[in-house]
Amino acid sequence: MTQYPALHMYIDGEKVSGGGRQTFDVVNPVTGETLAELPLANSADLDRALDAAQRGFTTWRYTPAAKRARVLHGAAALIRERAAELARVATLEQGKPVGEAKMEAMAVASWFDFAAGECQRLYGRELVRPVGQRSVVRWEPVGPVAAFAPWNFPLVNPGRKLGAAIAAGCSIIIKSAEETPASALGVLQCLYDAGLPTEVAQAVFGVPDEVSRHLLASPVIRKLSFTGSTVVGKHLAKLAAENMIRTTMELGGHGPVLVFDDADMEKALAMSAGGKVRNAGQVCISPTRFIVQEDVFEKFREGMAERLAATVVGNGLEDGTQMGPMANARRPDAMEKFVADAKGKGARIDTGGERIGNQGYFFQPTLLSEVPLEAEVMSEEPFGPLALINPYRNEDDMIAEANRLAYGLAGYAWTNDVQRQRRLADALEVGMVGMNTHMVSSADAPFQGVQWSGHGSEDGPEGVKACMVVKTVHEA
The missing domain is CATH 3.40.605.10 (Aldehyde Dehydrogenase; Chain A, domain 1)
Structure with a gap:
């Protein structure tokens, strides 16, 4: 119909x-x-x-x-x-x-x-x-x-x-x-x-x-x-x-996601991949910059690539579709430019990176890893199904990367260390924090950002x- x-x-x-x-x-x-x-x-x-x-x-x-x-x-x-x-x-x-x-x-x-x-x-x-x-x-x-x-x-x-x-x-x-x-x-x-x-x-x-x-x-x-x-x-x-x-x-936002080596990795991967393809990534609080501790970087990269590649993309009115098209012709064009720029500057494409078909505005769920900071997508909100993943040595470095941009809408962290959770809640310069979750919106909770x-x-x-x-x- x-x-x-x-x-x-x-x-x-x-x-x-x-x-x-x-x-x-x-x-x-x-x-x-x-x-x-x-x-x-x-x-x-x-x-x-x-x-x-x-x-x-x-x-x-x-x-x-x-x-x-x-x-x-x-x-x-x-x-x-x-x-x-x-x-x-x-x-x-x-x-x-x-x-x-x-x-x-x-x-x-x-x-x-x-x-x-x-x-x-x-x-x-x-x-x-x-x-x-x-x-x-x-x-x-x-x-x-x-x-x-x-x-x-x-x-x-x-x-x-x-x-x-x-x-x-x-x-x-x-x-x-x-x-x-x-x-x-x-x-x-x-x-x-x-x-x-x-x-x-x-x-x-x-x-x-x-x-x-x-x-x-x-x-x-x-x-x-x-x-x-x-x-x-x-x-x-x-x-x-x-x-x-x-x-x-x-x-706008540019959602940082801090993943530590003590996180529930399966839950983190499932929610992160699902959050990234929700509404084809066209979400202001979409998880985008995955800031991953070195010890679990390879495992997280492989898990994200596998889950994003398995996403069923198609007509939103059809059963089984997990991600629909992008909303207008401007968005796939923007995704192509971001991917080409990042690749040209040394980023690795782990999955996706291309349009799907020649009808409508479909784009593959995409994972870019080891992305240089000078790549445009590391500083400009992609507003699409692009996930960016880089390794970091310690908590201080991870927080510094999370707060590097002037965007401050939502930030996320995956860790089971209660003391670290409290430190991160204080340190992340955002209006909303998701701790071991990507759900930060409800009718009774204020929804807001800071800075840009x-x-x-x-x-x-x-x-x-x-x-x-x-x-x-x-x-x-």
Whole structure:
């Protein structure tokens, strides 16, 4: 079944399409064929979305917490009911195995349920004052949010942004990736069907730089939430600074994985290989730089090569597929350039390194070892199924390599030494640490990076409060 939904924008409750607007071809990455044409917003559309967001905020900010929670819980229930269809659509337009896409839908439902609970937990505090005086610290919604979500997690990325803003009492204009519009629209439809007023959330698509400049230049927007590359994040932060717009930036990573000689090697290999091919490596927290202690380097290299080579790559809608295509034509091109550069500088290709077939955007799971630091892929996020493995002598050298780059999203370590685990938790300069695991994301835990990987949090109580501001009221 390959039916794909009709595409549109949502502006002030209306499904907007046609009308002579420019369009974008949404492509199936398995075949390279066009699924549908997506209408792109013009200036009038964006102004209309801003007006609706302003009106939506004036009412939603005063909507009782219990009602906001009911909407989010209701949307979570609908997402679970529609998970199979949401997953099928996400796989059609993004390529990941449908099982991964269904897990993604369930993650959105979990986040909506958690955010609904946060509606009732947005506590302030009363300060100690002399008799007759009173000082209260309050949390209030920041205002209309402009949110930009990428294509790698077409359900989770918009879901995170929608859930946080709606729980906090904000309105939101969301621009998800043009490559994966139907997934975002499906999540938003669940919120509408659960009772969210249409003026509270708008969905637009368009030329990214044009949309971002237009929205961030408006005095309506009080908060920017962006997930994407560090380069684009820096650009948007500069635009936001013009109006002193608050920002949450979830940016790129280059996940270091420290493997010590006392690790459970079979578990480390199984989780590392699985984590590397998840979503074809198009994951900001993907394990990428494997920093392996010398004594177990050969064993780990052989084990990773064997597991990556055995990965079943194919159509994400077919049973047994473990890794689908890359999401767009740009990604296999980037993989080829990284591999050629690394090989030219002396790296060894242990498995993979090439495209698969001549249709769609498939690339082999690839292991490069003994990769010189001057290779581009050692400093630039590959965002694909490339694993890099190098030997190191001791813990200090391994930590130094892990912290060598300015990226600081997620870092991982495999060791059974409890004291070492504690040292590494302190030493790794990242926003999230996975100790003997590659699972670092859940609805109740903040998801964030440091340095070039951004600032601010998504998920957890921190994710909702990122859409709020503090006000202190003094009475005498």
